[in-house]
Amino acid sequence: MRRIILAAGLLLLMGGFLWNSQLTAQAVRDGLALCAQSVVPALFPFFVAVSCFTALGLGQELGRFLSPVTAPLLGCSGTGSVAFVLGLLGGYPVGGRTVAELYGTGAIDRDEAEHLLTFCNNCGPSFVLGIAGAGCFGSVTIGLWLYAIHILSAVAVAQLRRSRRKKRDFPLPSAPVPTLPAALVRSVTGGAETMVSVCAFVVFFVAALRLLTVLTGISHPLLIGAVELTGGVLRLTPDRAGFVMAAALLGWGGLSVHGQTAAVLRGTDLPMTPHLQGKAAQAALSTVLALAVSRFLF
Secondary structure, eight states, X not given: OHHHHXXXXXXXXXXXXXXXXXXXXXXXXXXXXXXXXXXXXXXXHHHHHHHHHHHTTHHHHHHHHHHHHHHHHHSSOHHHHHHHHHHHHHOTTHHHHHHHHHHHTTSSOHHHHHHHHTTSOOOOHIIIIIIIIIIIISOHHHHHHHHHHHHHHHHHHHHHHHTTSOOXXXXXXXXXXXXXXXXXXXXXXXXXXXXXXXXXXXXXXXXXXXXXXXXXXXXXXXXXXXXXXXXXXXXOOSSHHHHHHHHHHHHHOOHHHHHHHHHHXXXXXXXXXXXXXXXXXXXXXXXXXXXXXXXXXX
């Protein structure tokens, strides 16, 4: 029965795309424009830099200094914490990409990689401060509060999962280090391949969401944002309810982000389940924190 329902839904989606071909074509153009103007400029250089950083073993060097803090705080090695830091700076899906890179080079094992996926794939400051804060609420200060909630909820998720894991040491494994030219070539080509996949998910979800909005009339920001983060955040009202929903949406990320994360994990044997569980928990924790903070802001 489930397969029949799935088949019927996909046939309806295909029929909708064909019946509303002009709407779909414009949505695809808008998605491509979004990729060209925002997604590629923001992510591609970061993808290349992150890949080079991990391939050259620099994450392990940095991890030597971070390990005393990250082991008790995040339940991961210093090397693994690099994914958390870079994810917070680069935004979705840089954290997931960094985990895949570290795991692929042997810098972290599978258990730690799955642990990291629950909390390291996060929204970056440019989106939270620029689009959510200044764009939606007209206030960078509100954006800073949202970013603080986002970070705290991610750390809380790490603590919750850490409490269920066995206590273990985090040795720094040794992995073959390529030359800089070899690492650069691999990073650029790998980043380009990943970028194509990420943009494909962005374009598809923009088109699908545009169609579903027109056909169903559903335009609630929480439902829109659960699918595509930017569209949902930009529909929020600049009040207490909007603040709480913004925190929840930033923590969840949206189906488009989850698809992008699946794309950056492709080629590894890492499952998506830890990531999805972590994002659901982060959305719930972000909601609780935002409710507590919002009474003092609005």
